[in-house]
Amino acid sequence: MSKPERPRFIPLEYHRPPEYEVRARTRELLQLMRRRRSVRDFSPDPVPTEILTDLICTASQAPSGANRQPWRFVLVTDLTTRRKIREAAEAEEKKSYEERMPEEWLLALEPLGTNWHKEFLDIAPALIVVFRKDWETLADGRKQKGYYVSESAGIACGFLISAIHQAGLVCLTHTPSPMKFLVEILHRPPEEKPFLLIPVGYPAPGARIPDIRRKPLAEILSVV
Ligand code: IYR
Numbered sequence: 053m054s055k056p057e058r059p060r061f062i063p064l065e066y067h068r069p070p071e072y073e074v075r076a077r078t079r080e081l082l083q084l085m086r087r088r089r090s091v092r093d094f095s096p097d098p099v100p101t102e103i104l105t106d107l108i109c110t111a112s113q114a115p116s117g118a119n120r121q122p123w124r125f126v127l128v129t130d131l132t133t134r135r136k137i138r139e140a141a142e143a144e145e146k147k148s149y150e151e152r153m154p155e156e157w158l159l160a161l162e163p164l165g166t167n168w169h170k171e172f173l174d175i176a177p178a179l180i181v182v183f184r185k186d187w188e189t190l191a192d193g194r195k196q197k198g199y200y201v202s203e204s205a206g207i208a209c210g211f212l213i214s215a216i217h218q219a220g221l222v223c224l225t226h227t228p229s230p231m232k233f234l235v236e237i238l239h240r241p242p243e244e245k246p247f248l249l250i251p252v253g254y255p256a257p258g259a260r261i262p263d264i265r266r267k268p269l270a271e272i273l274s275v276v
Pocket of ligand 1: 164
């Protein structure tokens with residue numbers, strides 16, 4: 053074990069806004085996030101790489117256990133690779149829908165109208181594949197453990213999804229199961245486990261979404 057570093061502190065850069073402004077900004081964000089929806093009908097229109105890498109940079113500002121940042125984002129725009137991912141995902145999903153998912157699960161998905169066909173995987177111009185890292189190999193070859201890895205990766209994905217929406221793009225949180233094919237197709241090392249597959253782009257003209265609602269606040273909030 054190497055000696056722990058002495059903590060170093062720097063001033064927080066912060067300007068306290070007046071309360072009326074906090075109120076207005078809170079409302080504005082709420083109105084924006086109320087319009088966020090998962091989309092499966094994508095336009096093939098490309099999104100510039102610089103926009104996508106900035107969105108990923110935003111995701112990487114998320115808090116993480118012991119600041120280990122236990123994630124890897126793989127940005128896939130190459131069509132051949134997207135086709136390979138679609139083919140492998142559909143093979144797994146076909147088995148899932150036809151053999152692996154219990155009736156109760158299929159029933160729960162009925163309002164979403166999903167099935168094993170995953171056209172969006174090669175129609176959307178970009179896929180962001182998020183991997184979680186339970187450990188990391190340091191430059192000197194030592195292994196360093198991640199902490200609260202799924203919480204950290206989940207928060208980073210939340211940042212990413214919010215940033216995508218804020219930018220005026222759409223995405224889907226897709227979890228083909230199992231996701232091991234992503235390790236092989238994307239040549240990832242053993243410390244990286246697939247966490248979430250996020251197609252990103254513009255919606256197709258006339259894109260449709262399931263007619264579903266969020267729970268009202270009263271159902272999800274308890275104030276003590
Ligand atoms: N992975 C499958 C099934 C699926 C599961 C849940 I939970 C969803 O919210 C949506 C779909 C699929 O992508 O179709």
